[in-house]
Amino acid sequence: MPSAASRNYLAFDIGAESGRAVLSRVSGETIAIEEVHRFPNQPLQESGSLRWDVRRLWNEIRKALSKADCELQGIGVDTWGVDYALLDEAGELVENPYHYRDSRTKGIPEEVFEKVSKREIYSITGIQFMPINTLYQLFAEKKQTPEVLSRAKRMVMMPDLFHYWMTGNAVCEFTNASTTQMVNASTRTWDSELLERVGLPSSLPAPIVEPGSVVGKLLPEVGAANITGTPVIAPATHDTGSAVAAIAAREGTAFISSGTWSLVGMEVDAPVLSPDALQMNFSNEGGVNGTTRLLKNVMGLWMLRCCRECWSQSGNGFDYEQLVRSASSEPAFAHLVDPDDESFLAPENMCAAIDEFCRRTHQPKPANPARYTRSILESLALKYRSVLEELELLTGQRIEQIRIIGGGSKNRLLNQFTADATGRRVLAGPVEATALGNAAVQILATGRAASLKEVRTIIECSFPVEVFEPRDTDQWAKAAERFQHYRETVYA
DSSP states (O other): OOOTTOEEEEEEEEOSSEEEEEEEEEETTEEEEEEEEEEEOOOEEETTEEEOOHHHHHHHHHHHHHTOOSOOSEEEEEBOSSOEEEEOTTSOBSSOOBOTTOGGGTTHHHHHHTTSOHHHHHHHHOOOOOTTSHHHHHHHHHHHOHHHHHHOOEEEEHHHHHHHHHHSOOOEEHHHHGGGSOEETTTTEEOHHHHHHHTOOTTOBOOEEOTTOEEEEOOTTTSOGGGTTOEEEOOOOBHHHHHHHTSOOOSSEEEEEESSSEEEEEEESSOOOOHHHHHHTOEEEEOGGGOEEEEEEEOTTHHHHHHHHHHHHTTOOOOHHHHHHHHTTSOTTSSOOOTTSGGGSSOSOHHHHHHHHHHHTTOOOOOSHHHHHHHHHHHHHHHHHHHHHHHHHHHOOOOOEEEEESGGGGOHHHHHHHHHHHTSEEEEOOTTHHHHHHHHHHHHHTTSSSOHHHHHHHHHHHSOOEEEOOOOHHHHHHHHHHHHHHHHHHHO
């Protein structure tokens, strides 16, 4: 039970596979966390479309709120980016929100570029081009189901939807809004002109608020009576924004937020909108305290998750620890793939997609699950190397060390591979960086800490990191040349 002297903050961290309610207790100069509720997050198939089951997620959030047995100083929700919810004039959901892996945006970006060029979109938004971006999802909505879009009076992002149901106030928090490719990177506001030129209603998105803003107070019907009226505080509602809020990732330190996606980048003071940044397809996502997260999205451990599903359907269940352990003794660099090849975004069979990439690049296909696992982990590490080299070119800074945060930081083999491939020291942890960063912004908003630096120091002292030093860098440098050759072969 929390002590009377502690101040308590509840962070809901909802990812593509699961959600958690994490209670952070701040006492003196330490933070202790406790997972108070966990729930799966499985998408729905509705009439051939992939959707999020937001009503079930909301019920899980309410379960956690109903069990609150201590006074809370704040509540906040973070989720993944790019996906949105549409509300009608009465404030009701128009439809179940689409999942970003739904196929409806295939070919849509090219149609948008006919209205506004890639160069101009990037000069406004500074966001990496991916077909999953909200801009293309909304354009697909207008093209394919215009009657649905016409019923919508307000658009909010996924975490904003839950804040709306908690408080009755519809706003869009900046860090998640920035992932839409519809926000002006310089003014940190919706770019109405861009929306109108694309043919989307500029009045649709809810007003933007900065991380740390109080959205409202928890409504009486939502949670336990003892927490009614608790401030609902918008953290960095994009999960990577929250994860980076928990650590220092600047001045020679890069971050990798490792999970379903791997987000590789640095915290900078202003957006980088140069032609080189466009050509390298980097993203300038919103950060806390007026900062920008200059990063690139890499496919991440999604590939291994999908392979596990393939093996499970064949009657072979393997847990992650078993796969990683067996992969460590397999031959090195036998099968290298580019994690960002489009064939890996949403394949029917990930193992078959890896086989096909190997066939196209004249490599043998992996012979067993351990080899598929090693292929994925080595390829991710080599991709990180490539992105970090680009990051150094864009910032003019030498990256001396890497902070790996999030659930993927528990993968010690991938951590070591990352140190080996990049030739840089890796600091792994905290695993719960996202929930901690969510709480950190709440702590700042309520005045419990005077600065972000102070909160980060408290987190650093409360959650020590594990250090991985680089080894065998010459072998990895040779593998990096092969990796680049395979990428060029596929994209030729």
